Structures are given as structure tokens and as C-alpha cells.
Amino acid sequence: MSKKNISRRDFLKGAAVTAMSAAALGVLPTAATAEQAASYTPGTYTAVVKGYGSFIKATLTFSESAITECVIDASGETPSIGGVAADEIAKLVMENQSADVVSSASAAITVPAVKKAVNNCIAQAMGLAAALNENVEEDEGDDWLGAAPVIAAEKIASVQNTDLLIVGAGNGGMMAAATAADAGVDFIVCEQNAVMGDTRHWIGAVDTDVQKAAGIEVKKDRLLNELARYASNKVDMEVIKAWMNNSAEMVSYLESLGFKAEVHIAPESHVGGNNMEYYVPSIWHTLNLPEGTEAADRHAFLEQYIGEKGYKIQYSMTLVELCQNENGDVNGAIFTDANGAYVQINAKNVILATGGYPGNPKMIKALAPIVTECVTANSYYAPNTGRGIRAGIWAGAKMDSSCAPMVFDRGVVAPGVKAGYVEDANGNLVFPGTMSQLIIGTQPYLKVNKEGKRFANESVPYDFMNYAASLQTDGVYAAILPGNVTDDILAYDQYGCAQIAVNIAQGNGIIPMLEGMIEDGLVFKADTIEELAEKMGLPADTLAATVARYNELAQKGVDEDYGKEAYRLRPITQAPFYGYFMGGSLLCTCDGLRINDKCQVYDTNHKTIGGLYAIGNCSGSFFSGNYPEFFVGVAVGRTMTQGRLAVKAILENA
Numbered sequence: 001m002s003k004k005n006i007s008r009r010d011f012l013k014g015a016a017v018t019a020m021s022a023a024a025l026g027v028l029p030t031a032a033t034a035e036q037a038a039s040y041t042p043g044t045y046t047a048v049v050k051g052y053g054s055f056i057k058a059t060l061t062f063s064e065s066a067i068t069e070c071v072i073d074a075s076g077e078t079p080s081i082g083g084v085a086a087d088e089i090a091k092l093v094m095e096n097q098s099a100d101v102v103s104s105a106s107a108a109i110t111v112p113a114v115k116k117a118v119n120n121c122i123a124q125a126m127g128l129a130a131a132l133n134e135n136v137e138e139d140e141g142d143d144w145l146g147a148a149p150v151i152a153a154e155k156i157a158s159v160q161n162t163d164l165l166i167v168g169a170g171n172g173g174m175m176a177a178a179t180a181a182d183a184g185v186d187f188i189v190c191e192q193n194a195v196m197g198d199t200r201h202w203i204g205a206v207d208t209d210v211q212k213a214a215g216i217e218v219k220k221d222r223l224l225n226e227l228a229r230y231a232s233n234k235v236d237m238e239v240i241k242a243w244m245n246n247s248a249e250m251v252s253y254l255e256s257l258g259f260k261a262e263v264h265i266a267p268e269s270h271v272g273g274n275n276m277e278y279y280v281p282s283i284w285h286t287l288n289l290p291e292g293t294e295a296a297d298r299h300a301f302l303e304q305y306i307g308e309k310g311y312k313i314q315y316s317m318t319l320v321e322l323c324q325n326e327n328g329d330v331n332g333a334i335f336t337d338a339n340g341a342y343v344q345i346n347a348k349n350v351i352l353a354t355g356g357y358p359g360n361p362k363m364i365k366a367l368a369p370i371v372t373e374c375v376t377a378n379s380y381y382a383p384n385t386g387r388g389i390r391a392g393i394w395a396g397a398k399m400d401s402s403c404a405p406m407v408f409d410r411g412v413v414a415p416g417v418k419a420g421y422v423e424d425a426n427g428n429l430v431f432p433g434t435m436s437q438l439i440i441g442t443q444p445y446l447k448v449n450k451e452g453k454r455f456a457n458e459s460v461p462y463d464f465m466n467y468a469a470s471l472q473t474d475g476v477y478a479a480i481l482p483g484n485v486t487d488d489i490l491a492y493d494q495y496g497c498a499q500i501a502v503n504i505a506q507g508n509g510i511i512p513m514l515e516g517m518i519e520d521g522l523v524f525k526a527d528t529i530e531e532l533a534e535k536m537g538l539p540a541d542t543l544a545a546t547v548a549r550y551n552e553l554a555q556k557g558v559d560e561d562y563g564k565e566a567y568r569l570r571p572i573t574q575a576p577f578y579g580y581f582m583g584g585s586l587l588c589t590c591d592g593l594r595i596n597d598k599c600q601v602y603d604t605n606h607k608t609i610g611g612l613y614a615i616g617n618c619s620g621s622f623f624s625g626n627y628p629e630f631f632v633g634v635a636v637g638r639t640m641t642q643g644r645l646a647v648k649a650i651l652e653n654a
Contacts, residue, residue: 038097040064040125047120047132047340050359050383051077052109055134055428056086058117060093062125070094072114076424078434082110089114098122109383112194116316120340129340134318134385144362148394149321151334157341162188164650165333165345167388168353169313170197171636172616174302175250175643176351177313178257181306183651188345189306190317190335193383197355199297202497203285204637205247209255210263211283220244222279227628230278234402234624242597242645243622243638250641251285257305258290259298266495284496284632317343319354319387322395322612328603329610330395349611349650351599353643354388356589356617358405361421361429363389368403368589372420373470376583377411377433384588388618392593395612396603404590404623406635407463410441411585414521415537419475419583435522436585440510442498443489444568446480446550447582449473452533452542454550457562461629466584478536480529480547481578486510488570496632514578523580532577547572590623590635598649599642613650615642 040062048057054076061069070093074086085103089111092101099118103111116132123129164180166173169191180187191197205211206218227240251261266282287298295301303313316338323332323344332346357363359382364371393399411433421429444458447465449472456468469477482488489505504510517523526532529547533540553559554569593601593614600608601619614620616639628634 038065038122038126040066041127043125044069045121045124045131047117047124048134049113049117049120049132050134050385051113052082052382054382054424054430055426056110056113056117057426058114058121060118060121060125067094067097067122070118072117073426074110074114075426076428076430077110085110086114089118093118108195109193112316113383116194116338119338123339123341132336132340142362144360144366145390145393151320151342155342156334156344157337158343160188160343160345161347162186162345163348164188164647165190165347165350166353167319167333167350168192168197168355168616168618169299169303170353170355170616170639171200171299172639172643173197173351173353174299175640176353176615176647177306177311177643178302179253179644179647181309181311183647185647185651187311188347189311189313190319190333190345191313191315192318192354192387194316194338196299196303196313198380199299200633200636201286202633202636203251203287203640204243204631204634205251205285205641206244206281207248208251208261208263208285209248210251210261210285211248214263214265214283216263216265216283218281218283219279223281223631226279226630227634230626230628230630231404231624234400236594236596236621238597239595239621243634243641246645247637247641250637250644251287253644254287254298257301258293260288260290262286262288264495278630280630282495285637319391322350322391324395327610328396330612333391347611349613351643351646351650352388352392352593352601352612352614352618353616353639354386354618355384356592357384357386357389358586358588359383360385364405364586364589365421367591368405370403370467370470371405371407371584371586374419374466374475374584375405375407375411375431375586376413376417376419376476377431377436377585379408379436379585380587384617386589386618388614389592392601392612392614392618396609397593397601397612397614398604398606399593400591400620400624402591402624404625404627405463406587406590406627407466407584408437408442408587409462409465409582409584410438411436411583412438412441412517412522413476413581413583415581417474417476417581417583419470431586433583433585438580438582439497439504440489440501440513441479441582443494443501444492444564445485445488445570446547446572447477448480448538448543448546449477450538452478452538452540452546454546454561457559457564459564459568461626463584463626463629467626469583476581476583478538478579478581480532480543480572481514482570482572483511483574483576483578485514485578491570492568496629517580523578525576525578527575527577529572529577532579536579536581588617588635590617590627592618592620594620596621597645599646600649613646615639615646 057073059071072086120132164187317335524535530540533543554571557566601612
């Protein structure tokens with residue numbers, strides 16, 4: 001919230017409108033928040049909001065003075081997490097006659113989403129808000145972009161004024177907020193969720209103090225050209241250089257706040273698949289929280305940090321559109337609050353830090369069709385539906401012409417499941433997988449198609465395997481593991497987040513993990529390859545021949561078929577054997593609005609749009625086609641660096 005939060009009420013008349021203004025600020029005079037009983041218009045009201053991996057529908061029925069029924073449909077959420085939370089909250093709402101309840105569930109995104117939907121139904125029954133429907137599939141028909149909404153002035157419940165508006169409280173938005181707070185800028189941070197976004201811990205940075213102290217050199221010229229080559233040069237190299245040349249300062253800044261930076265070094269000889277002949281810097285960074293802090297993670301710490309300087313985040317603020325003056329300069333934005341009321345925030349500059357569009361099937365199908373051919377699960381950023389990107393395009397911005405999905409090879413599925421979207425019980429498009437992150441999926445053991453045949457070099461970056469599988473039957477593939485798979489994983493010598501599997505192996509946790517998934521019908525175990533094939537529905541003779549050929553190549557120490565490194569050719573001879581099917585897990589998208597090295601957004605004529613900046617995954621010009629996993633944490637490192645660069649550019653232009 002800005003230090004100078006100003007409400008405009010000159011067009012508001014009467015007590016009913018005053019109550020609407022209260023609703024816009026998230027203060028509902030329900031039975032739980034007011035001494036007198038609430039007054040409702042009897043009837044049944046519904047609201048649809050975005051949850052973790054699906055749309056959640058709340059249906060509440062009211063008498064004149066009470067909530068008589070509360071039904072929460074969260075059938076698309078994880079049953080054991082989000083489903084439990086929805087059932088619990090529905091009971092609590094009835095008991096307390098309010099959404100202001102405390103849930104014991106651990107569903108960090110589902111819980112506030114359910115409360116948001118319930119609050120909107122209450123606001124409808126009180127005549128304070130219109131029905132909330134965040135289902136972009138239903139609202140936008142076949143057009144992923146749609147037309148810019150037209151919000152009449154009389155529908156605006158409240159207005160705020162500030163110098164800088166930051167839309168999104170994730171990795172980039174919080175860095176921008178901290179930078180602005182240090183400079184004493186009058187700013188507002190708006191976050192669409194009721195909780196802060198995930199803190200990512202692997203950070204890509206170059207030439208940091210800890211890196212230099214470790215005696216590690218990153219060849220910036222090679223890295224620059226490697227990232228461009230990875231993207232077929234569909235990037236702005238100046239934007240990449242801006243990250244490389246300023247990422248060390250970003251890390252130093254966090255160190256000045258008390259964070260302890262650590263550099264992690266991977267063995268030079270075993271990095272990312274040497275036969276691929278890419279330049280692979282063998283480092284990545286993490287940032288440990290300052291000693292003595294009670295903050296749970298970096299974002300929570302930065303929220304406390306800006307809070308001590310007089311700022312706070314406005315949650316449950318969903319971006320509707322950007323505001324522009326007669327010259328086309330962006331000068332604010334319109335949001336809906338937790339109750340569906342419109343809030344306008346006027347600002348001299350706007351930074352979009354809204355993430356990509358992994359939670360918008362319309363955009364995925366139109367802009368990143370490769371995802372529908374190889375992905376079985378959505379993880380981490382399902383609430384991000386491309387609102388910032390769409391709002392930017394409506395304001396005249398140019399978007400990248402090619403997609404850049406971040407797909408990890410960890411979406412385990414049951415036999416018969418195909419890649420791509422399916423409809424849930426409410427007709428919403430979702431991915432079919434029930435497990436989004438089987439961390440050992442990244443390991444380079446034998447992988448075959450549904451015909452039981454090997455089809456690629458398994459020693460490739462995360463998305464490469466999934467993209468190769470998009471050319472195979474159903475877009476999925478099977479992993480075949482020997483009983484000594486723990487030894488294999490230790491020998492594969494992977495790094496980055498794939499190192500988590502190594503840590504599990506060191507703790508002898510691989511086999512227990514696999515055994516625990518057998519009952520769920522996701523992992524299969526057998527004493528022979530033929531028996532394993534039968535259980536998985538694979539051609540037994542073909543799979544046996546494939547395994548025999550693989551073992552022959554391992555014995556030779558040369559992969560004559562696909563060129564995998566010798567040390568990653570591990571024989572499959574020790575029973576029992578394990579197998580499972582796998583597709584891709586979509587983490588996020590990295591293509592967005594085109595920007596320059598100062599994070600200013602370009603229009604369709606390659607001119608910057610006044611007052612508009614974009615950072616992180618809603619910005620473009622940095623990735624194309626895929627995510628370059630060869631440099632660990634480059635996406636979040638880019639995002640955090642851009643958070644500081646955007647604010648510095650604004651200060652320079654002030």
C-alpha cells in the first residue's frame with residue numbers, strides 16, 4: 001500500500017454505496033465482523049476463482065439473515081490437499097457464518113482461493129459486488145486475447161494514487177519493492193493471490209563475490225552466445241547482457257540486507273551431458289536467510305523489510321487492465337479486489353511482474369502448442385493466467401513471436417494417460433497427471449516409447465526429453481530402472497535441482513520412494529523385464545530386446561545409437577526392475593512482452609510505451625523455444641535482477 005493512499009468518494013452516494021466502498025477494501029460487515037446481524041437478499045449465489053490447478057466454484061444460499069448452505073466444488077484440486085481444505089472451509093463457513101475462518105489445511109493457494117469465492121458470494125448477497133468469474137475458458141470463448149474490457153467510471157468503487165505501481169509480489173516484484181522502498185518512492189504492490197508467490201532458491205548470477213572467492217570463472221562472452229544459440233538467436237542480446245552485468249550487484253544487495261550468498265560448484269567433467277558440446281557454467285547460487293530472522297523465506301523477509309519502511313502489499317488484487325492517457329502512456333491500472341469490486345490505482349509508472357500463462361489453457365494452446373503434445377501436469381504457477389501479458393498487449397505492447405515454456409521431465413502418470421489437456425468435472429481444461437514433480441524423473445536412465453523402443457539420448461536437459469517424446473505415441477514415455485538404481489543416480493552426477501535426487505540417493509531413499517508409489521498404480525515392479533513389460537502394457541519382446549541392446553552398449557562403453565556419455569550408460573541387469581510412465585511438468589512460461597535492457601516495454605512499432613515496464617516471466621526478449629537449464633537458475637536470476645533494473649531506470653528518468 002502507498003504511504004499516500006487516497007480514496008475518491010465524490011461520486012458515491014448514500015449508505016449502500018459507502019458499504020460498497022468498504023467491500024472494495026476487503027471489509028465485509030458479515031455476522032462475523034459486525035455486532036448486528038447481516039442483511040442478505042435471499043437466494044443462491046455463485047463465484048468461480050482460480051485455485052492451485054483448477055477453477056474453484058463456491059455456491060452459497062442465503063436467507064434474509066443467514067448463510068443456509070455452502071457448497072465448494074474443488075474437484076480439480078489435489079484431493080488430499082485442496083479437496084480436504086475445501087470441505088473443511090465449507091463446514092467452518094456454516095459454523096461461523098463468515099469466510100473469516102482459520103483452516104488447518106496446508107493448501108497455501110487453495111485455502112485463500114476458497115475464501116475469496118465465499119467472500120464474493122457474501123458480497124453479492126449483500127448487494128456489494130457483482131459475481132466473480134475467473135474462468136478464462138468460459139469468459140473468452142475461442143479468443144485467448146479477447147478485447148480490452150471497458151470499465152465505466154461509475155463502477156469504480158475506490159481510487160488510489162501513487163508514483164509507482166508494482167503488479168505482482170513474486171521474485172521480481174519483491175526485489176522491485178525493496179529497491180523502491182530504499183529510495184523512498186511512493187509505491188503500491190498489488191498481488192492477485194491471497195498469499196505471496198513461491199520463493200525460488202536456485203539463482204543464476206555471474207561474477208558475484210562468492211564466485212570470485214571460489215576461484216570460478218564464468219566466460220561471459222561464451223555464456224552470452226550460448227544462451228542466444230539455445231534460443232536460435234530469437235532474443236535481444238542486450239537484455240541478456242543486462243542480466244549478466246547486473247546480477248552480481250543484485251546478489252550483493254541482498255547480502256547487504258543480511259542474506260548469506262553461497263556458490264555451488266559442479267564437477268567440470270560431468271556437467272549437463274558433455275556430448276551435447278554446450279558451454280555449461282558449473283555454478284549456481286543460493287541465498288540463506290539472515291541470521292535471527294523469523295521470516296519463512298526470502299519473500300516473507302522482504303515483505304517485513306518494506307513493512308518496516310511503511311509499505312505493505314495489497315493482496316487479492318486481480319489485474320483487469322492498464323490505464324492510459326491521451327498519448328498512450330500507461331498511468332495506472334484497474335483491479336478487482338477480493339470481493340469483486342473495481343479498484344483503480346493511478347500511477348506515474350507501472351511495473352508488470354505478473355508471471356507467465358501456465359494456468360491459461362487458451363493461451364497455451366494458441367501460443368505454446370508443444371506443451372499440449374508432451375505435458376501431463378502443471379506445477380507451481382497454475383494461478384498465473386497471463387493477465388499482465390494480455391493487459392500489456394491491449395495497451396499496445398508487442399509480444400514475443402515464439403513460445404518459451406519451462407517443462408521438466410517429472411510428470412508421472414498411470415498407464416494409458418496421454419499428454420495434453422482433459423476436461424475436469426466442471427468442463428475446465430486441466431492436465432491429467434496427479435503428480436507434478438517426481439524429482440528422479442530427470443535422471444538419465446533408460447527411457448522408451450510405448451512401443452518399448454529407445455528414442456533419444458536420455459542425457460539431455462529437462463525439456464529436451466519431453467520435446468522428443470512429443471513425436472512419440474501419446475507424448476509420454478516409460479522409464480526402466482534396475483534394482484541398483486540408487487548406485488546409478490550417484491554415478492550420473494547431476495546438478496541443479498536434479499541434485500535433489502542425488503541427495504535422496506545418498507540417504508537411501510530412492511527405493512522407498514518407488515515402493516511407496518506402487519500401490520497408487522504409478523510405479524510397477526517385477527523380477528524380469530518381460531514381467532515388467534506385461535504389467536506396464538508394453539510389448540514384452542520389444543522391451544526385452546531394447547534392454548539387451550542397452551546393456552550391450554553399456555558393456556562396450558560407447559552409445560552407438562544416440563551418443564550418451566559412457567558414465568551414464570548403466571546396465572539394467574539387477575532385479576527387481578522398476579518402471580513408470582512419464583510426461584512433462586509445466587512450471588511456467590518465459591515468453592512475454594518485448595522489452596529493452598531497462599525493462600521498458602516495446603510497442604508494435606518497436607517504440608517504448610511511456611510509463612510501462614515488464615520484468616520476469618511476463619516479459620520477453622530473453623528466451624525462445626525452451627528454458628536453458630544449462631545455467632542453473634537463470635530465469636529467477638534474470639527476474640530478480642530486472643526487479644532492481646526497472647526501478648533504477650524509473651529513478652533515472654524521474
